[in-house]
Amino acid sequence: MMDACADPSALSGLGWLLCYLSTGKHLLFYASFGTVLLLLAVTAPVALGFGFMGALAARARLWPVRVIGRAYTAMVRGVPDIIFFLFVPIALDQGFEYVRHRVKCPDWTEPVRQGSDFVVCQAAKLPLSTSPQIWHEVYGFALAVLAFAVVFGAFAANVLAGAMQAVPRAQLETAEAYGMTPRQVTRRILIPQMWIFALPGLSNLWMILIKATPLLFLLGVEDVVYWARELGSAKTQAYSYPHPDWRLWYFLALLLFYLGMTKISEAVLGRLTARLARGQATMAGEAMRKAAA
Amino acid sequence: MSCTQTILDYGLRSIGIGERLLPKSDFTLCQQFTLIGSGLIWNVYFGVLALAAGFFFANALALAKASHLAWLRRPADWFIFLFRGSPLFIQFFLAYEMLVLLPRTGIDIFGLTVATSWLTKAWAGALIVLFLNTAAYSAEIFHGALMAVPKGDIEAADAYGLTGWQKFRRILWPTMLRLAWPSYTNEAIFLFHATTLVFFSGFPALRQQGDALYYAKYFADKTFNPFIPYPIVAGYFIALTLVLIVIFGWVNRRLNRHLPGSMRPRLRVRPQIIR
Numbered sequence: 073m074m075d076a077c078a079d080p081s082a083l084s085g086l087g088w089l090l091c092y093l094s095t096g097k098h099l100l101f102y103a104s105f106g107t108v109l110l111l112l113a114v115t116a117p118v119a120l121g122f123g124f125m126g127a128l129a130a131r132a133r134l135w136p137v138r139v140i141g142r143a144y145t146a147m148v149r150g151v152p153d154i155i156f157f158l159f160v161p162i163a164l165d166q167g168f169e170y171v172r173h174r175v176k177c178p179d180w181t182e183p184v185r186q187g188s189d190f191v192v193c194q195a196a197k198l199p200l201s202t203s204p205q206i207w208h209e210v211y212g213f214a215l216a217v218l219a220f221a222v223v224f225g226a227f228a229a230n231v232l233a234g235a236m237q238a239v240p241r242a243q244l245e246t247a248e249a250y251g252m253t254p255r256q257v258t259r260r261i262l263i264p265q266m267w268i269f270a271l272p273g274l275s276n277l278w279m280i281l282i283k284a285t286p287l288l289f290l291l292g293v294e295d296v297v298y299w300a301r302e303l304g305s306a307k308t309q310a311y312s313y314p315h316p317d318w319r320l321w322y323f324l325a326l327l328l329f330y331l332g333m334t335k336i337s338e339a340v341l342g343r344l345t346a347r348l349a350r351g352q353a354t355m356a357g358e359a360m361r362k363a364a365a
Numbered sequence: 366m367s368c369t370q371t372i373l374d375y376g377l378r379s380i381g382i383g384e385r386l387l388p389k390s391d392f393t394l395c396q397q398f399t400l401i402g403s404g405l406i407w408n409v410y411f412g413v414l415a416l417a418a419g420f421f422f423a424n425a426l427a428l429a430k431a432s433h434l435a436w437l438r439r440p441a442d443w444f445i446f447l448f449r450g451s452p453l454f455i456q457f458f459l460a461y462e463m464l465v466l467l468p469r470t471g472i473d474i475f476g477l478t479v480a481t482s483w484l485t486k487a488w489a490g491a492l493i494v495l496f497l498n499t500a501a502y503s504a505e506i507f508h509g510a511l512m513a514v515p516k517g518d519i520e521a522a523d524a525y526g527l528t529g530w531q532k533f534r535r536i537l538w539p540t541m542l543r544l545a546w547p548s549y550t551n552e553a554i555f556l557f558h559a560t561t562l563v564f565f566s567g568f569p570a571l572r573q574q575g576d577a578l579y580y581a582k583y584f585a586d587k588t589f590n591p592f593i594p595y596p597i598v599a600g601y602f603i604a605l606t607l608v609l610i611v612i613f614g615w616v617n618r619r620l621n622r623h624l625p626g627s628m629r630p631r632l633r634v635r636p637q638i639i640r
Contacts, residue, residue: 150603152558154565158582159595166591190589283452290565297458304462320462327451327459334450 092313101299105329108285108296111217116281118221120274123228128258130233145233148226157287160219161212165198172196209294216291224281231273236262238269268348268357275341282333286326296326368395379403379574387573387583394593397584401597404577405605407564410488411576412557415495419556422496423503427541430508441504448501453494453559457566460494461485487568495563499556506552510545511537543620550613554606577601 077083077091092098129141148156170184173196180193194200199207239262247261289297304319349356374384376399388396429441448456467481483489514537522536561578564570570579577598584594 150606151599152561152578152602154558154561155578155581155595155599155602158578158585159591162585162591185590286452286454289454297454300458317462317465320459320466323455323459323462326455330451330455331447334446 088313092315095313097299097303100294101296101303104294104296104299107213107293108288111213111220111285111288112281114217115220115224116278118217119224119228119281122221122225123230123232126225126229127232127236130229131236141229144226145229148223148230153223153284154287154290156223157219157290160222161215161291164215164218166190169196169198172198212291213293216288216293219291220281220284224277224284227277227280228274231277232266232270234273235266235270239265268352271341271345271348275337275345278337278341279334282330282337286330296329300326368393368399371395372399375399376403377406379406379576379580381572381574385572389587392584392588397594397597400580400584401577401594402601404575404580405601407574407576408557408560408605411492411495411560411563412553414492415499415560416553416556418496419499419503422500423507424538426500426504427507427511430504431511445501445504448498449505453498454562454566456494456498457491457562457568460490461567464490485568486571487563491563491568495556495560498559499552502552502556503549506545506548507541510541510548513544514540539620546613546617546620550610550617553613554609557605557609558602 077094083091126141126144129137130145132138132141169190169192173180173184173192176195177193182191184191199211243261243265244257247257252260286295286297288295300322301319304317304322306317307314345356346360350360351357371393372395375388375396377383378387378400380403387400426441426444429437430445432438432441464481464484467484469482472479472481484493518536518540519532522532527535561576564575564579573583575583581594581598585591588594
């Protein structure tokens, strides 16, 4: 394969296309689909964790905790999510650097904000300017994941709080009648029973999360959108594989990728709903019971 | 420079009226508030027009999706899946690349030259994408509501001898709207939120005439301080959302005016749909 592609100008037709699609940059493009999947795989559990804590905090008996939980869940209602995606990474970055600056350089006297500059001492830079390129990329990606987790955690907190409200009161009272403490009721009854009520909202959220992944591009991560623009743009004769503006085809491929992801997710979530509805005191659970009887 | 002067200079900057050069240094709070507010004109423009046009198309799509005729139902299904199943961000990019491919000199139709270059501008191109997108999302909502119209209502209409268009106009459609309205309010809110994507997705901001988030990012990039411009744009959007809730609340009350007060469904804004 590699030998056949040694001289692209001598190639034509299918051979040219095959060689074109296996250039180093194209391999990076394919790898960036992995970046998207990695983002989904990391963000979903972290966001669920954030959401879980938010929902529990919104139900807490201590009012400062409750206020924080409520504020967190209300955060995403009126404000477009992209604003958070632009704001959270840079705010976190500056926050981390500021804290490190205070710890590592206590005898620094100049202010951190000087006009339009944010100045911290060399030792507080994140990642250190001496560290290899890969750490800069990892740090950028980690900030992106945190931004996604904060925003989607707030959405998830909304869903989970609603689901906790929906658990039949009688089930909780029964648990109390058995002498369980509030903590035990939460852990043994409330949390296991709420999933079926949370699932429609959570599956909706998963779909939204999939569709939010191209916004990684706005955060400066080299993701699918970045490569589609880079590879698709017109290449002159100076390149080994000259071609006109093909961005349309690249974006078409991305569209198909996302439609496929949606289709697969719909099928998987459908099965999961059926599995969780088994034996529940809901309409779907009742229908299953009747069908079996 | 006083704040009034700033407002005069930059209040309509986003639509090309007033000072041409954006502030370059020594940014004041007043400048940030004014420019970001001026950008909000574009968000309102995209949101209002896409929503108004999308409403009618969504009704047609919902009916087509509910139709027994396969040649009506299939295309509607596919259209809705295409726009709901893919990210709006990708749709913007794709539409822009498609519109750019149109011949620059215009298309000849029966000897008449139809200009096409205006389609690649954000005010038209992005509006078309937002229109199609909101139509697809709203159609799904309306279709769901149409399926949820109580059987008794339809039987009562039949008993009164209503048929065809009359039955639809007087019974089905009002009930459908009534049931769909709370979800449709959500859709409207998130459409307005989605308008912030326009100038980040291929469509260029000509002569730096962009929307609220475009200017907020401009300030954040210049000052390297995200803690002022982003909260400002967030505040503007919260205000915009509240205005929308009030307006949609009026319509909701009008739609349910025949019901006794306690039975009227309340508008509940839940963050369920974003693109």
